[in-house]
Amino acid sequence: MSRPTLTPLYIPDSRTASQSLMKKYIDWLFVKKGLYFRDYDDLWDWSVTDLEDFWESIWQFFDVQSRTPYTQVVYRPTDADMIGTDWFTGATLNYAEHIFRHKSNQPAILYAAEGPESRRQRLLALSWADLEYQVAAVAAYLRQQGVGVGDRVVAVLPNCPEAVVAFLATNAIGAVWSSCSPDFGTASIVDRFRQIAPKVLIAVDGYLYGGKAIDKTEAMRELRRSLPSLRQVVWMPYLDETSQLERADLWEDVLQTPAPDGLTFEPVPFNHPIWVLYSSGTTGKPKAITHSVGGCLLEHLKALGLHQDVRVGERYFWYSTTGWMMWNFAVGSMLVGATLVLYDGAPGYPDMDILWSLAEQARITHFGGGAAYYLACLRAGLNPAATHRFPYLRTIGSTGSPLPAEGFRWIYESIKKDVWLISFSGGTDVCSGFVGGNPMLPVYEGEIQCRLLGCKVEAFDEQARPVRGELGEMVILEPMPSMPIYFWNDPGNDRYRKSYFADYPGIWRHGDYIRITERNGVIIYGRSDATLNRDGVRIGTAEIYSAVESLPEIADSLVVGVEQPGGQYFMPLFVVLHDGVELTDELTKRIKQTLRSQFSPRHVPDAVYQISDVPYTISGKKLETPVKKMLSGMDATLATSKDTLRNPASLDQFAEIVLKRN
Numbered sequence: 301m302s303r304p305t306l307t308p309l310y311i312p313d314s315r316t317a318s319q320s321l322m323k324k325y326i327d328w329l330f331v332k333k334g335l336y337f338r339d340y341d342d343l344w345d346w347s348v349t350d351l352e353d354f355w356e357s358i359w360q361f362f363d364v365q366s367r368t369p370y371t372q373v374v375y376r377p378t379d380a381d382m383i384g385t386d387w388f389t390g391a392t393l394n395y396a397e398h399i400f401r402h403k404s405n406q407p408a409i410l411y412a413a414e415g416p417e418s419r420r421q422r423l424l425a426l427s428w429a430d431l432e433y434q435v436a437a438v439a440a441y442l443r444q445q446g447v448g449v450g451d452r453v454v455a456v457l458p459n460c461p462e463a464v465v466a467f468l469a470t471n472a473i474g475a476v477w478s479s480c481s482p483d484f485g486t487a488s489i490v491d492r493f494r495q496i497a498p499k500v501l502i503a504v505d506g507y508l509y510g511g512k513a514i515d516k517t518e519a520m521r522e523l524r525r526s527l528p529s530l531r532q533v534v535w536m537p538y539l540d541e542t543s544q545l546e547r548a549d550l551w552e553d554v555l556q557t558p559a560p561d562g563l564t565f566e567p568v569p570f571n572h573p574i575w576v577l578y579s580s581g582t583t584g585k586p587k588a589i590t591h592s593v594g595g596c597l598l599e600h601l602k603a604l605g606l607h608q609d610v611r612v613g614e615r616y617f618w619y620s621t622t623g624w625m626m627w628n629f630a631v632g633s634m635l636v637g638a639t640l641v642l643y644d645g646a647p648g649y650p651d652m653d654i655l656w657s658l659a660e661q662a663r664i665t666h667f668g669g670g671a672a673y674y675l676a677c678l679r680a681g682l683n684p685a686a687t688h689r690f691p692y693l694r695t696i697g698s699t700g701s702p703l704p705a706e707g708f709r710w711i712y713e714s715i716k717k718d719v720w721l722i723s724f725s726g727g728t729d730v731c732s733g734f735v736g737g738n739p740m741l742p743v744y745e746g747e748i749q750c751r752l753l754g755c756k757v758e759a760f761d762e763q764a765r766p767v768r769g770e771l772g773e774m775v776i777l778e779p780m781p782s783m784p785i786y787f788w789n790d791p792g793n794d795r796y797r798k799s800y801f802a803d804y805p806g807i808w809r810h811g812d813y814i815r816i817t818e819r820n821g822v823i824i825y826g827r828s829d830a831t832l833n834r835d836g837v838r839i840g841t842a843e844i845y846s847a848v849e850s851l852p853e854i855a856d857s858l859v860v861g862v863e864q865p866g867g868q869y870f871m872p873l874f875v876v877l878h879d880g881v882e883l884t885d886e887l888t889k890r891i892k893q894t895l896r897s898q899f900s901p902r903h904v905p906d907a908v909y910q911i912s913d914v915p916y917t918i919s920g921k922k923l924e925t926p927v928k929k930m931l932s933g934m935d936a937t938l939a940t941s942k943d944t945l946r947n948p949a950s951l952d953q954f955a956e957i958v959l960k961r962n
Contacts, residue, residue, distance in 0.1 A: 308742035309712050310720060320739035322606045325361055333357065340738060340750060341820055348756035348778055355387070355598065355754065355781060362601040365398065366391040367567040374779075380806040382779040383793050388594055392567035395574055395593050395635075396435070396471040400563070402637035403428035406613055409461050410662050414508050414645025414654075423661055426461050431468075434555055436563035438469035441554045445532045447499050449474035449566060452576070454493045454527075455502040455622065456480050456520065458644040462536060462551060463622050464631060466502050471574060471593070474566035478576040481623035482507045484918060486519045488586075488943030490526045492578045495588045496788050497529035503548070506539035510646040513539055520545065570594030571785055577625050577728045579799075580917045580944055587795055588788035591731050595781035599732045600632030607752055608695060608722055609739040610666055612637030618668030618697065619647055619655060623918060625728045626668070626699065633666070647673055656684040656715075659693060668697030668724075670920045671707060678710040679855065690716050695737070699724045700920050702824045704846035705746035723748045725812070725824055729800070730782045734774075734810065735822045747821040754780060759816050764804060771815050771840065773828055776808040783808070813840050830924035832861040834869055834902045841924060844905075847898045848873065848891055853881045856914045859905065860928040872931070873905035874954075876914055883910040909957060913950040920946070930954050 317323060326343060329335040333353075337343040347354040352373040370391040377384045409426040447453060453470040457463040457479060470477045478496060480489045482504050493501075503520040506513060524533055535548035544550065574593040578586040604610045616633035617640075620626040634640055641662050647655055647669070659667050677684075684690075696711055696719050703723050711721055721743050726733030734755045735748045743749060751757040759772030766772075787796045803809045813828040825831070825840020832839040844859045856876040861869060873891070877883060888908045895903040915923040926940035931954065942948035 306744075308744050309708060310718065310743040312720065312739060312742070316720075317740045320609045321611065322609065322739050325606055328361055329357060332360075340740060344751060344753060344820075347753040351754070351778060358598055358602050358754075359388070362598075362605065364393065364597065364601070365401075366393045366570075368392045370570070376779065382783065382801070382806065382808060383796060385779040385783075386571060387592075387598075387781045388570040391570040391594060393570065393594060393597065394472065394474075394565040394567055395597050396468045397565035398597060399468065399631075399634045400428075400432065400565075402612065402634065403432065404613075404637075407639050408634070409464060409640050409642060410615065411461050411642045411644075412658055412662070413458075413460070413643065414511075414649060423658075424461075431461075431465065432563050434465045435468045435472060436559035437555045437557045438465055439472045439563065440559040441534075441549075441557040442469060442473055442475065442500060444557065445500055447473065447475050449568060450476060450573070452476045452478060452496045452498040453500045453502070454478045454480075454496070454498040456482050456484075456489060456516070456523070457502060457504050457536065457622055458482060458507045458538060459621055459627065459642050460538075460644050461642065463627075464640065464642075467575075467631065472563065472565050474568045474572070476573045476575060476590075479622040479627070481621035481918065482514070482516050483509065483621070483946075484623055485943035486522050486526075488941065489523055491941075491943075492586050492588070493523075493527055495585075496576050498527060499529065499531045500534065501527065501530055501532075502534040502536060502551075503545070504536045504538045505543040505545075508539070508645060510649045515539065517543065517545065568593055573785060575628060575731075576788055577628070577731060579728065580921065586944075587799060588790075589728055589784050590786050590788050591782060592785045595783070595785070596628075596632070596731055597635070599730065599780065599782035600629065600635055602753060603629075603732045603736065604633050604638075605636045607733075607737050607739075608666060608697070609720075609737075610636045610638050613639070614665035614694075615639045615641050615663060615692070616666045616668075617641035617643070617659070617662070617664045618666075619643060619670070619673065621918075624920075625731050628731055630668070638666070648676065652677055652680045652682050653684065653687070656682075656688055659690060660688045663692040665692050666695045666697065667693060668699070668722075670700035671698045671703040671723075672701060672920055674698060674703065674707045674711060675849065678707060678714075679849070683714045685714055685716060690719075693719060695720045695722050697722045697724055697737075699726075699733070701922070702826060702840075702842040703746075704842065706846065706850055708743070708745040725822075727810075729784065729810070730780060732782055734776060735824075744819070744821060747817060747819075747823050749821055751816075751820065751822060757814075757816075757822070759814050760804070768816055769818060771813060771825060773803075774810045774812040774814045774824075775804060776810060827924065830860065830928065832859065832871060834861065834871060839899075839903060841922075843899055844873070844895065844903060847894050847903075848875065851891065851894060853877055853887055854891075858911075858914045858922055858924065858927065860924055860931060862928055862931045870907075870931075871905050872907045872909060872957075874909050874911045874914070874927075876911055883908065911950070911953050913947050913953075915948075915950040915954075916946045917944055918946050923951075926951075927954055931958060933958075 370388040407425040533548040536551040616638040618630040722737030724736040756778040
């Protein structure tokens with residue numbers, strides 16, 4: 301098993317630590333509550349053992365505004381079940397209203413795009429005054445369409461300011477938001493939106509990605525036909541400013557809707573739904589995961605304010621699409637007064653430098669992206685520090701999959717030597733993280749700094765006992781306000797309970813394979829349902845990828861373990877090679893030697909196959925479990941839904957491998 305180095309890559313200087321919001325919160329707890337903590341571990345322990353006082357302190361520290369007082373911070377019907385936990389009973393509030401508390405002369409949103417022509421290669425700004433005007437108009441329009449508290453508004457939009465406007469307007473009137481990225485297949489969008497019976501659809505005519513224009517007009521017609529609950533469609537011309545859709549209202553006309561009372565906010569109960577997010581849907585219908593207004597408000601204030609130290613006037617960017625929970629989370633940066641920076645387009649077009657150019661031009665303070673993006677920059681030999689200056693850049697965030705040690709090193713060697721790297725892990729399930737950053741702690745390569753406040757994360761061994769320094773199943777032992785309030789159309793919470801509580805009744809099993817270090821940092825080794833189990837020893841797939849993809853010939857890789865009759869175990873490794881490279885016996889031998897020397901003989905695959913492309917979900921996760929099912933004999937159409945994949949044709953090569961093996 302690999303261990304992180306004992307020498308930190310980054311240590312916050314005294315000024316950074318002392319001026320952080322985390323330090324101010326600790327000082328506030330001492331002055332206002334008489335609570336003294338020797339270090340972060342003490343603070344964390346209090347936060348997960350005294351849930352009522354901790355979450356009330358977050359409410360008070362961030363001055364959360366409620367139209368009505370709460371009568372109880374947390375009510376848990378039974379200690380044996382997290383489902384049904386009620387938070388801040390009696391409180392009524394509004395997420396969007398808290399965002400507009402920070403309106404100022406600073407830009408509300410900065411935006412750049414690969415296209416279309418009117419936006420291409422330009423940094424556009426939306427002021428708070430314009431944002432407020434547009435949100436008020438869209439909110440008035442939605443009310444005219446009969447949309448009220450609890451009704452659903454859905455959108456298929458690129459990562460553009462209009463999407464933020466539409467969400468804020470939906471939330472302002474107490475309705476429920478849900479969005480998909482236009483790169484989703486139509487059937488995949490229908491599977492999501494039909495579950496929640498929306499009244500209004502906001503649709504785009506197409507998008508640009510990697511220099512290609514993809515028209516979605518006919519797909520949106522089909523989507524409208526497939527959603528019988530719709531009362532109206534709003535059409536947003538994006539590729540072609542003259543495009544129209546029959547029986548649809550144009551976005552520009554919607555923005556002209558009179559709002560004589562200006563922007564008003566509908567207060568809703570703390571546990572009222574804010575949005576519906578979706579599981580990947582790689583197997584079965586996507587789960588419609590529903591979060592609460594108050595839960596996301598408190599969680600985002602805590603995670604972005606305390607754990608990422610986002611401050612008023614700073615600029616927050618996370619490369620995402622409207623179909624990934626990081627879009628929702630990034631919008632949350634406006635809760636703490638940040639300017640939101642958006643980019644729509646491919647991260648590698650016209651070259652891998654495009655987002656680093658944006659970071660310099662937009663003076664981004666907090667830059668975020670998927671781990672796969674940083675590794676792609678590394679493998680492309682990118683050295684942004686040689687061609688750009690990042691005087692404003694304080695943090696770099698990474699999520700989506702484990703960032704290996706070489707990814708950590710590349711950021712410090714090639715971006716900025718004194719940047720604070722925040723490796724962050726959580727998910728759609730809580731629209732935030734369980735483990736992440738801390739402005740007062742050092743950064744060690746390959747290691748997430750801490751368990752977040754209020755998140756009682758442990759690693760369970762096979763006897764369901766918490767362990768330190770050993771690999772284990774990631775579990776959460778206490779409820780959090782941002783856990784789902786329910787899955788939409790899930791009578792008796794049956795799917796909800798099966799998703800998280802089937803293995804350990806009353807305890808949330810998240811599905812990651814982790815190790816909590818002696819410093820109480822966290823290393824994630826991959827999804828536990830894809831964990832390799834050879835001779836009774838569990839191996840995280842992230843270890844395999846880290847070693848294999850460090851070889852100069854390897855562009856990408858995928859590994860699975862397949863149980864076979866008679867207790868046999870087959871562990872194939874699939875590699876994508878750089879152009880002009882072939883999988884020779886010599887390269888296969890070197891791959892195996894690398895794994896044996898860096899880890900153990902158990903990490904060495906039984907076979908190595910060359911493939912053209914690793915299958916990924918639209919949100920950028922490797923498709924390990926469905927490939928494992930295919931190799932076990934399941935038909936590809938049953939193993940996963942191709943509509944959920946970024947590159948569906950990549951599955952065909954695994955079907956061919958199965959045929960050859962049989």
